Amino acid sequence: MTSWIRWQDSLWPSPADGESLWRPWGGRIERFLPYALLALSTALSLLLSDHDRAVTVGLAGIAAAWLLLSFTFVPARWAEHPVIVTVSFTGLVTIAAVLEGRDPIFLVFMIAGFFDAMRLRPAPLALTGIFVVSALINTMPNGGPLQAFATQPALWTVVTLVQTAAVGGGGLVSAAMARQHAERKRMLDELAAAQEENAGLQRQLLGQAREAGVLDERQRLSQEIHDTLAQGFTGIITQLEAAAEAKSEPAEWQRHVDTAMALARENLTAARRSVRALGPQPLAAATLPDALDEVSRLWGERTGVEVRFTTTGTARALHPEIEATLLRITQEALANVEKHAGATIVGLTLSYMADQVTVDVRDDGRGFDPGLVVSSGEAGFGVPGMRARVARLAGTLHLESEPGGGTAVSANLPAIALEARA
Template sequence: MTSWIRWQDSLWPSPDDGGSLWRPWSGRVEKYLPYALLALSTVLSLVISGHDPVTTLGLAGIAAVWLLLTFTLIPKRWAEHPVVVAVSFAGLVTIAAVLEGHDTIFLIFMITGFFDAMRLRPAPLALAGIFVVSALINTIPNGGPVRAFADQPALWTVVTLVQTAAIGGGGLVSAAMARQHAERKRVLDELAAAQEENAVLHRQLLSQAHETGVLDERQRLSQEIHDTLAQGFTGIITQLEAAAEAKGDPAEWQRHVGSAMALARENLTAARRSVRALGPQPLAAATLPDALGEVSRQWSGRTGVEVRFTTTGTGRALHPEIEATLLRITQEALANVEKHAAATIVGLTLSYMADQVTVDVRDDGKGFEPNAPDARPAGDGGFGIPGMRARVARLAGTLHVESEPGGGTAVSADLPAIALEARA
């Protein structure tokens, strides 16, 4: 029985399975088609056939009342009940058969029986209903089913079976289309919901990364103030105190004052460097490719190491946190090359992909052992490979470092290519 029910659902999907949008006899067509076919048959009978109009109108009126009571006005909670559907179908086919017997033109109205048969449950009953309607619609004009099947049983059996199979197959194809449409709609809805959820998570991630980045910058600046400015001011004070004690020795006094002035200049330079480091200045008025190109040109001009910069893919504006992180990674990687690699050529590649953006920095330097405890220490004011890895991880990205002694080094940062519009 279960298999029959499943086959029945395939033949004619219920409104709950999403097939209602594609059922050929659903919605307005299913609602108004019986009345339209009854009206058409009645008008043609009155105009063309010349049968008793009173009888024609009376039978047509009975059919209309039956449709109203068992199809249109019946409460929705009963409309799809198998017993109600069976009673509605039986009454409809009986009245349609009487009308067709009265005037063959009402075979047009009898077509409604095919549609109503498709609503029957379970599947064998639906096929039986289609068979009955097919037998009546074909044999009534030929003396009725009893006489027709008695005179030519093979002919009418084959005609009825073929028609039943054709109509049942049409319902099967229509139901398959309905299920495919419903499944596509479900998948698209889930995809849209997942994309929206992903966008929300990206916005949250970027917001958290921004907050974390602010805290990191504050911590770095605090450490730099402690390591440079505070120590410098301590040295200045020490020198000035020594100068005060050496008032009687002009040469010694001048030496201490000169040392204090030199320390002050160094501290001023360090303070300016710290302020510049607070934000990615190259991105202030340039795109990421232009900013990386300028950074690489300046670095090459200062170090004398050739930089070959290329961009692949279709460049586009990305979220500021993404671009700033890629710029910082590039700057730190170049700083590491300058301090440790002794390279002659550096390759810098910015790659835009559908959902990812990557920066690769490769050098032909002396390389190192990545797993060694002292591998690539952080530079002055920088954050080293562990810091780069942590910064990239905060944006759901990854950092890959490949190197070997004498074989150069490659640093690759992969980040999600979140468009500028995604900015919270």
């Protein structure tokens, strides 16, 4: 029985299963088709037949009243109850048979019985209903089913079975299309919801990264003030105090004053460098590829190391946090090459992919053993800072190196478009 129910549900879904055959058209055809067929049959009968028009109108009125009472005005909570549907179908087919027996034109109205039969439950009853409607619609103009099947049983049996199979099969195909439509709509709704959720998560992630970046900059400035400016001012004070004690020795006094002035100039330069580092200046008026090209060119001119910069994929504007992070990673990687690598050639590659963007920095320097650096507790040539930067944006950082084999740093970030900016 379960398999029969499943077959019927696929043939003609109930409201609980989602969309029925006609629900893609708002349910209006299913609701008004019986009335339209009844009106058409009645109009044709009145125009073309010689039967008593008053009786025709009276029977058509009874049919319309039955439709109203058993179909249209039934409360929604009862509309699909098997008993209600069976009673509605039985009355409809009976009245339609009377009308068709009186005037074959009303076979047009009998067509509504097919649709009502498909609402029957369980499945065997629906097939039986379709068979009954088929038998009546074909035999009523020929004396009714009893006479037709008695005189030509093989003919009318084949005709009825074929029509039952055709109507049932058509309902099956149409219902399958309706289910596919509903499934596609559900999947599209889920995809839209997932995209909206992903966009929200991206906005949240970028906001958190921005806040974390502010904290990082504060910590960096604090450390830099401690390591450079504070130490510089301490040196200046020490030199000025020494100069004060050497007033009686002009040469010694001048030496301490000159040293203090040199320290002051160095501190001023460091302070200006810290201010410039607060924002990714190369990106202020340039695209990311242009900014990386400029940064690598200036770095190469200053260090004397050859830099080969390339861009792959289709360049496009990305979220400022993404571009700033890639620029910072590149600057940090180049700084590490300058400090530790002793390289002669550096390869810098910016790669745009469908949903990711990557920066690769490779050098032919002396290299190192990453495992030894990590196990020794050293700073890792700035790698922890770079790794933290990309992790805040759901990215990854890969480091490959070996003694004498150079070093490769690869930062991979999601290619969040500029439109996703919070």
